[in-house]
Amino acid sequence: MRRRQVLKHSIAYVSMLVFVCCFFIVTTTVLKLPDAPTKESAMGFYPITRSRKVSPKDANLGKFGEMMIGMLPQDLAFTVFVPSEEAFKRDLRLSVNDALKSDRFNDTYAILTRLLGFSAVPRALSSANVKLGELVNYDSLSGFPLYISKDIDGMLVVNRIRSEIVDVRKKEIVVHLMDGVIMDAEFEQSVLSDNDTDED
Numbered sequence: 001m002r003r004r005q006v007l008k009h010s011i012a013y014v015s016m017l018v019f020v021c022c023f024f025i026v027t028t029t030v031l032k033l034p035d036a037p038t039k040e041s042a043m044g045f046y047p048i049t050r051s052r053k054v055s056p057k058d059a060n061l062g063k064f065g066e067m068m069i070g071m072l073p074q075d076l077a078f079t080v081f082v083p084s085e086e087a088f089k090r091d092l093r094l095s096v097n098d099a100l101k102s103d104r105f106n107d108t109y110a111i112l113t114r115l116l117g118f119s120a121v122p123r124a125l126s127s128a129n130v131k132l133g134e135l136v137n138y139d140s141l142s143g144f145p146l147y148i149s150k151d152i153d154g155m156l157v158v159n160r161i162r163s164e165i166v167d168v169r170k171k172e173i174v175v176h177l178m179d180g181v182i183m184d185a186e187f188e189q190s191v192l193s194d195n196d197t198d199e200d
Contacts, residue, residue, distance in 0.1 A: 061168070061177060063096045064088050067109070068116050074171040079125040080116070081146070081158050083181040091181045092191055111191060117142030119182040124174045127156055127166040144184055158182060 061069065062085035072078050088094045092111070099108040121138045130136055130150040138146050149157050156163045161180035168175040181188075 061175060062088075063100065064094070064108075064112060065175070065177065068112050068119075069170050069173060069175060071113060071116055072120065072173060074173065077122070077124040077172045077174075079121040079123060079174045079176070081119040081156075081161075081163070081176050081178050081182050083115070083119075083178050084164055087178060087180050091188075114142075114187060115181065115183060118144045118184065118187070119146075119178075121146065124172065126174055127154055127176075130156060140182075144182075146182070 061082055064085065065082040068082055069080060072080070083091070085096065094108065094111070098104065118140050120141045122141060123138070125138070125148070127150060130148055132150050132152065135147055135149045138148065140146055146158055151157055151162065154166065156166055156176055158176075158178065159182055161178050161182060163176045164179050165177040168177065183191075
């Protein structure tokens with residue numbers, strides 16, 4: 001009889017110990033769970049900006065952007081990821097004042113033609129065509145792969161370059177203004193090395 005009582009007490013003691021340990025683990029885990037991400041913290045690397053769907057009249061694509069769009073037939077559907085003027089200056093060291101002078105115009109035009117091959121897709125692709133959390137892949141005119149996703153504020157991200165303005169219509173062409181230049185590493189290296197020799 002005494003043995004049974006000791007056994008019952010032992011089982012009750014072990015059960016109580018397991019219960020207390022489980023309760024302790026659950027409460028400390030629940031209390032230390034991270035907060036659900038807010039819109040700002042879910043963004044990660046990119047700052048929050050509101051999606052700006054701009055009419056063609058209000059959109060400023062810059063001189064280089066307008067030149068790139070002008071190279072395409074206006075009556076066919078294309079999507080072009082045009083770098084902003086700031087991106088041209090920062091990433092390729094091309095400024096409108098210098099690059100469009102008569103002695104450098106042909107070189108600049110050749111660079112823009114090549115960039116158009118990297119950043120244009122032969123179909124209309126608005127930001128509404130890309131679902132949040134989805135990654136779509138298209139080949140550009142030159143066959144360069146473009147990986148396109150949508151950020152939580154509606155902006156498109158192409159090959160890790162974020163858009164500043166989306167869904168600008170130029171007749172049948174959809175234009176997205178980008179905060180960077182879409183190109184392959186070989187072309188980037190050749191353009192930057194050409195710019196370095198021009199400065200010397």
